[in-house]
Amino acid sequence: MTSHIADVLIPLALDTAYSYAVPDGLPLREGDVVQVPLGTREVAGVVWSLRPGSGANFKSVAGRIEAPPLSPQMRRFLDWVAWYTLAPKGSALAMGLKLADGERPEAVRVGVRLAGAPPRRMTPARQRVVALAGDGLVRLKRELAQEAGVSIGVVDGLIDEGTLETVALLAEPVAESPDPDFSRNHLSEDQRAAAEALAGTLSETPAPVTLLEGVTGSGKTEVYFEAVAEAVRQGRQALILMPEIALTAQFLDRFAARFGVKPATWHSGVTGRKRERLYAGIASGEVKVVAGARSALFLPYARLGLIVVDEEHETAYKQEDGVHYHARDMAVVRGRIENAAVVLASATPSIETRVNAARGRYRHVRLPERFGGRQLPRIRAVDLRREQIPRGRWLSPSLIAAMEESLGQGEQVLLFLNRRGYAPLTLCRACAHRYECPNCSAWLVEHRFRRSLVCHHCGHVERTPQACIACGSVDSLVSCGPGVERIAEEVAELFPEKRGIVLSSDFPGGTERLRRELAAIAAGEFDIVIGTQLVAKGHNFPLMTLVGVLDADIGLTSGDPRAAERTFQLLQQVTGRAGRGEKPGRALVQTWQPDHPVIAALVSGDAERFYREETRVREMAGLPPFGRLASLIVSAAEREAAEAHARAMAKVAEPPPGVTVLGPAEAPLALIRGRYRFRLLVKTEREVDLQGYLRAWMARCPKVRGNTRVAIDVDPQSFL
């Protein structure tokens, strides 16, 4: 006999909680983690709600799992995320529920120390152990044996004799507590005012969202550290979200310099026991500060007081598989639900965040100057129409002259070209055959080091042929256009005695080696760095005084409505790499269109004007942030199936007033994880219930068949 029914949400792609009978004698509360039968197996789930009832026709809850229960706020947040992203509720739960995979108890750590009289029979091995333990300190059993050069058996023997005694050691803390007053940084007047404004928001109800806008080198990090310190002082937790790549040793060291210890970090690389303990520590409130990638937003914080979203404009915050979400936007909502202050930090805020600040939804705190009176780099456009550059060369005389000057003074130069590989296009001289990807119809990019042609869209790789695959001519292939590898070749010819390095995401040797090389660059072991957008993010190069942008026009011509914004942000960050040390830096920006608004804003340093103009252009086009752009992502193993399905969906739906179906995107299909994928664009006015409409649409669409899947991606926008 039972008196209650539990609606249990299971972390699978299910949209409804399933009802189970609660056995008498099993005390359950909403939010508890339970084990329930599902089909033939048992799975873990969370009690989403409890209600009275006999539940005679339901299966019964098998039992409670010893895991931190999910707070009402956490459940509200997950419900909201599922609603907003149009994902099944169970999928949202899956992001927030991390259960121990092994049931095995944590290995007990046993310490030993000297306790009593020497053993009756002394041996050389025993003698060494006793001598070591003579200092009275507690050691791990295994360590003591190792240090003494004996086997564990010898130590065990001494324990049996009573010479040594065992001591239960407390589990190592997952993370040490940061000390908010460990070392106050010296802040400038501006910085102190900004820091006080941010820290003050923690005491407001409801806690507001603040845009912290500061040029590169203005000390944003130090400023938001003060808000973190305030959270810790109040006994609350702070979460610092960052793009995965930015979770560097450099950042952790800066944190440690301010707080005495490194913060707990959470990202996809944190696994196993460590992950479990962190999860538990965060749920208990023991872990005070977490620095993490976007997934850290879904942890069950006990007392969240502050969320910092560092580099809030970063596209890495957008998750594009499974549940589609933008961590920055979800952070704003989580903050509101937990009454935690939110700080969005960036040197180049996204348009939507700017608009929210301009409309008063977010506060706006500015750090207009570099810290320590350092100058912003002088930026100059190099008009490529007026420069004499030989065929097959890409560095203008102006840039070369500037490089000579800087290198001559022992300084570093960064050359930026956002194009991996050797050449973006390969042609046959004899028959004009263009090497294209068999899946995506994108050009294949030559990678000369790897001797292969690579599709940057889907990852397709083929060996660079000796003879043309179309006409058979030998040695007839020509490489058109530059990639970073090709620039490296040119640089080696121009500056043979200088040490150059190419940095791009296909850097050989993985993250570890990349990290080492970045440190080597900072230490001055290279003179010329040639890099893709990888170099724009998060690394300080104190000896870098000159930045050359080789082709500022890349990205301006794409059909993406955010192209201008993205290019502006990228170029502003890259040029900002110049002159972070003592000496002011300068940047030369090679372009074919020096009058383009993006280039003009960059050179004049008038970001405000650019954003105003860009906002106006978007308003006229009816694009976000003034409406919403959603896309249905249709994917299937076969290209035709995906395409046909998207077309069918576009026809079936009859949009309500305020909604425009822009139709299947003309953009080339992308092949991701063996599935063809493309978008069906929907535009709406702000007032329209986009979620309701899209759900209804999906329900009316032809039954999704034949391994076709549909996901929905709501673009970041103003939704508060």
Place this chain on the structure above:
DNA sequence: AGCACGCCGACT
């Protein structure tokens, strides 16, 4: 996500 069920091709 599993896991069963079912419907087709090649084997002890």
Place this chain on the structure above:
DNA sequence: GTCGGCGTGCTC
């Protein structure tokens, strides 16, 4: 005959 491949659908 039946073993097993995968495609489809259900799980309170």
